[in-house]
Amino acid sequence: MNSVTGETAAPRAVRVLLCDDHAVVRAGLLALLDSAPGVEVVGEAGTGEEALALSAKLRPDVVLMDLQLGAGIDGVETTRRLAAGPGGGPRVLVLTTYDTDADVTRAIGAGATGYLLKAERPEELFAAIHAAAQGRTTLSAPVAGRVLAGLRSPRPTLTDRERDILAQLSRGLGNRDIAKALHISEATVKTHLGRIYGKLGVDTRAGAVAVAKERRLLP
Template sequence: MTPADRPEASAPQPVRILLCDDHAVVRGGLRALLGSAQGIEVVGEAGSGEEAIAAARKLGPDGLDLVLMDLQLGPGMDGTEATRRLVSLPGGPRVLVLTTYDTDADITRAIEAGAIGYLLKAEQPEELFSAVHAAAAGRTALSPPVAGRVMAQLRGQRPALTARERDILGQLARGLGNREIARALFISEATVKTHLGRIYAKLGVETRSGAVAVAKEQRLLP
């Protein structure tokens, strides 16, 4: 077979995007910006979470890859709830958050809702294009400031308990009282009470059962 006889390689499928933002001017700007990028096609727009879900259902998994989602959408469903419902659809699209809000609470809620990425509107166009392709391919896409906040949250998830505090927490999980813990660890009851106070403060709880529950949730027990 000569080169002329060989079939031409088909062009890669563009990333098909649905824009969800309650400001028409913003959607228009994004459509124009994304339309200038290679390998990206805007297939729809939505001004609310409800509209985004309806559009995603209409386009189906064969017509939509990614939703570019704002968090604040005016009256009705917010972007976090819309994200949760979109990713729950059969064959639902991936969701990349694009917003001006970068608080820890906003980031955490969006990621827990199923967003594959979190981008700030202050990013350069090239960063947006890269994030779109990464998110469509199933890779996490985070703005640098957001990535820093996520890492800080992860580092702060596990309280820094001392070895003795971990020992006492383990005895607490067994249901032992202060006197029994003191005997098991060969320390005084007063020392046990002091350590328990520090454990409660580090875990952000006020009761023995609360300490055990948080310890199990954060895998602090042996």
């Protein structure tokens, strides 16, 4: 409270750093957040490396982070490094068009406070920024659904040998070539494939590779 006027001071605006590799997207966000109550954009970065440097310099409360950043480190690795910074670093709110299980899991695992899709309404974004600044998690509805589904159906655990076979499958090798490459018998390859199919919930080689890529199960 102001001791002279008796009025309560307005709360400090949430300081936000934008990180997106598309200049047009950053310009749009900048214009949008200019109208957001209690939000101040203090900088913008086009790469993960630039975001790390600017964060250290500007000390934002929240970094609005895209996942795909072109050349250099991606949004997940940038998030991980920010979260590992002094004092836990700034809060990271992911804002992206990607909502696959793998992307959500990697981002949250790296330390993201929230995960929003770019299709959200502006009001949802504004609320998520304030929530992130306070350390509260906000997830877009589709993302929240995926997280709950993942909790109900845990990520499959593959053995090292099963991962090796998946890697060979992704190269398009047949059972005989896989057996030669890994110095095992074709019968052993078939046995492992049966277990892999069961764990991934598929019944074809192509399906196994597709699911493995989506869930980042390949080496």
